[in-house]
Amino acid sequence: xxxxxxxxxxxxxxxxxxxxxxxxxxxxxxxxxxxxxxxxxxxxxxxxxxxxxxxxxxxxxxxxxxxxxxxxxxxxxxxxxxxxxxxxxxxxxxxxxxxxxxxxxxxxxxxxxxxxxxxxxxxxxxxxxxxxxxxxxxxxxxxxxxxxxxxxxxxxxxxxxxxxxxxxxxxxxxxxxxxxxxxxxxxxxxxxxxxxxxxxxxxxxxxxxxxxxxxxxxxxxxxxxxxxxxxxxxxxxxxxxxxxxxxxxxxxxxxxxxxxxxxxxxxxxxxxxxxxxxxxxxxxxxxxxxxxxxxxxxxxxxxxxxxxxxxxxxxxxxxxxxxxxxxxxxxxxxxxxxxxxxxxxxxxxxxxxxxxxxxxxxxx
Amino acid sequence: xxxxxxxxxxxxxxxxxxxxxxxxxxxxxxxxxxxxxxxxxxxxxxxxxxxxxxxxxxxxxxxxxxxxxxxxxxxxx
Numbered sequence: 271x272x273x274x275x276x277x278x279x280x281x282x283x284x285x286x287x288x289x290x291x292x293x294x295x296x297x298x299x300x301x302x303x304x305x306x307x308x309x310x311x312x313x314x315x316x317x318x319x320x321x322x323x324x325x326x327x328x329x330x331x332x333x334x335x336x337x338x339x340x341x342x343x344x345x346x347x348x349x350x351x352x353x354x355x356x357x358x359x360x361x362x363x364x365x366x367x368x369x370x371x372x373x374x375x376x377x378x379x380x381x382x383x384x385x386x387x388x389x390x391x392x393x394x395x396x397x398x399x400x401x402x403x404x405x406x407x408x409x410x411x412x413x414x415x416x417x418x419x420x421x422x423x424x425x426x427x428x429x430x431x432x433x434x435x436x437x438x439x440x441x442x443x444x445x446x447x448x449x450x451x452x453x454x455x456x457x458x459x460x461x462x463x464x465x466x467x468x469x470x471x472x473x474x475x476x477x478x479x480x481x482x483x484x485x486x487x488x489x490x491x492x493x494x495x496x497x498x499x500x501x502x503x504x505x506x507x508x509x510x511x512x513x514x515x516x517x518x519x520x521x522x523x524x525x526x527x528x529x530x531x532x533x534x535x536x537x538x539x540x541x542x543x544x545x546x547x548x549x550x551x552x553x554x555x556x557x558x559x560x561x562x563x564x565x566x567x568x569x570x571x572x573x574x575x576x577x578x579x580x581x582x583x584x585x586x587x588x589x590x591x592x593x594x595x596x597x598x599x600x601x602x603x604x605x606x607x608x609x610x611x612x613x614x615x616x617x618x619x620x621x622x623x624x625x626x627x628x629x630x631x632x633x634x
Numbered sequence: 635x636x637x638x639x640x641x642x643x644x645x646x647x648x649x650x651x652x653x654x655x656x657x658x659x660x661x662x663x664x665x666x667x668x669x670x671x672x673x674x675x676x677x678x679x680x681x682x683x684x685x686x687x688x689x690x691x692x693x694x695x696x697x698x699x700x701x702x703x704x705x706x707x708x709x710x711x
Contacts, residue, residue: 351644399700
């Protein structure tokens with residue numbers, strides 16, 4: 271029976287592949303007729319190159335094809351679910367790692383378990399999660415993204431981070447995947463089935479979720495908070511988490527949240543100097559007169575205080591230019607070295623370019 | 635990029651899996667409860683299966699239950 275079903279599946283596969291080849295051939299012929307051979311070859315090569323360079327995009331297209339064929343049997347539906355979840359999560363983790371390395375260090379591969387015995391299951395010692403049919407894709411997506419985040423987001427640092435902050439960060443990052451995927455249906459499930467029950471059971475999640483969302487919208491969650499947590503984990507190594515360390519992560523997050531939420535004209539001390547985390551934030555904005563001096567003085571003050579890292583943020587073309595110029599001057603004076611940098615966009619009414627640079631004292 | 639295996643059971647395969655594990659009868663009779671919160675497990679609230687103390691346990695889809703399963707797994711692992 272299974273053998274016969276397998277043969278049918280292979281016939282369907284071969285038919286689908288053949289149809290795709292025929293369609294590509296006809297498109298090719300069509301392009302050939304209206305353009306020169308050189309142009310059509312370039313177009314085709316670009317498409318092929320794009321798919322080679324973006325295996326997640328191929329997987330996403332495969333998920334659409336498998337979903338379309340899911341009426342043929344559950345094996346197509348399972349492939350549709352697995353391809354969709356894998357491509358969505360893996361492409362997101364690559365994008366986040368391009369912001370800051372090591373935030374989501376691994377992707378996922380879904381392995382379906384159909385039959386097993388009690389002995390084999392106990393011996394393997396692994397958790398098996400239920401995923402629904404592909405017509406319940408929003409629920410599968412919300413479940414898989416949050417499950418993935420709660421395991422893969424800064425995995426080395428997680429045990430040291432204050433739980434309401436960590437869980438809120440998981441939820442904010444899961445929300446970001448769903449927003450980028452344009453899945454309002456999955457966002458509703460994330461809110462109703464994860465955020466609200468968790469917020470009612472873990473004190474502080476509701477407050478931290480809102481605050482970390484604001485930090486994320488300013489590009490500071492991944493670049494500032496996660497960078498510091500990851501470095502903390504690197505410093506602590508295999509040491510067990512203690513209440514003091516966990517409190518330090520909470521206090522650090524609180525200071526950075528106050529800074530991100532400050533009203534214009536209100537001064538907030540941007541330093542955090544704990545036992546392990548010794549960092550400061552420099553938000554650069556043009557003042558019009560003697561623009562570099564206050565920032566240079568600020569960095570000297572930080573270095574004298576024993577601050578080990580300075581995160582520089584600036585948004586808007588003019589402020590970015592000033593930030594680059596300040597950091598350049600500091601580097602030429604051999605006071606600091608820039609160890610990381612990224613250009614990104616933030617929503618500030620409209621999309622505005624922004625920059626983050628991580629500075630360390632020269633001797634480090 | 636390294637990829638971690640995420641083991642999953644497809645909704646339509648759940649009965650086959652439970653049968654292989656000798657749990658189908660109990661499941662259909664509504665005798666299986668969430669190992670964390672005690673809720674009766676049905677197809678609607680089925681979360682995950684996991685081994686613990688040489689027994690097979692099932693938790694519901696409440697994420698707090700699932701997180702407890704994962705943290706226990708890490709401690710045991």
